[in-house]
Amino acid sequence: MADTVTDLLARYWATGFFIVATLGLCAFMVGASSLLGGRSQGVSKSLPFESGIVGTGDARQRFSVKFYLVAMLFVIFDIEAVFLFAWAIVIREVGWAGFWGAAVFILILLAGLLYDSRTGALDWAPESSSGRPHRPAG
Numbered sequence: 001m002a003d004t005v006t007d008l009l010a011r012y013w014a015t016g017f018f019i020v021a022t023l024g025l026c027a028f029m030v031g032a033s034s035l036l037g038g039r040s041q042g043v044s045k046s047l048p049f050e051s052g053i054v055g056t057g058d059a060r061q062r063f064s065v066k067f068y069l070v071a072m073l074f075v076i077f078d079i080e081a082v083f084l085f086a087w088a089i090v091i092r093e094v095g096w097a098g099f100w101g102a103a104v105f106i107l108i109l110l111a112g113l114l115y116d117s118r119t120g121a122l123d124w125a126p127e128s129s130s131g132r133p134h135r136p137a138g
Helices: 002-036 065-089 091-118
Strands: none
Touching: 065 091
């Protein structure tokens, strides 16, 4: 029995030390921040603050559907870049079959991008009275 405990300690002492050191470091950081942290009070202390900009308006502000549409399109076309990166890494192994497969993939994505552009999914500017998106002069 003593041999198995000694054997286990010899095998897993580094893991135990890592866990104890991590917990100790966390306790030190929480304790140091509570001792050294500021305790000022005031009106501006209770205001929400993000990225250097003081918030205005309601937090439950409604966004246009176009915002979410463009966000989804960005994610879709961003994932496409991941597939093309993986294809670029193995281009020599996949040969011409892989090249033509990637070419078809890119053409399908370009067709989708062209469709999104023609349906106005990528137009951010508000429409003018003529039905065309307003473009600022300059």
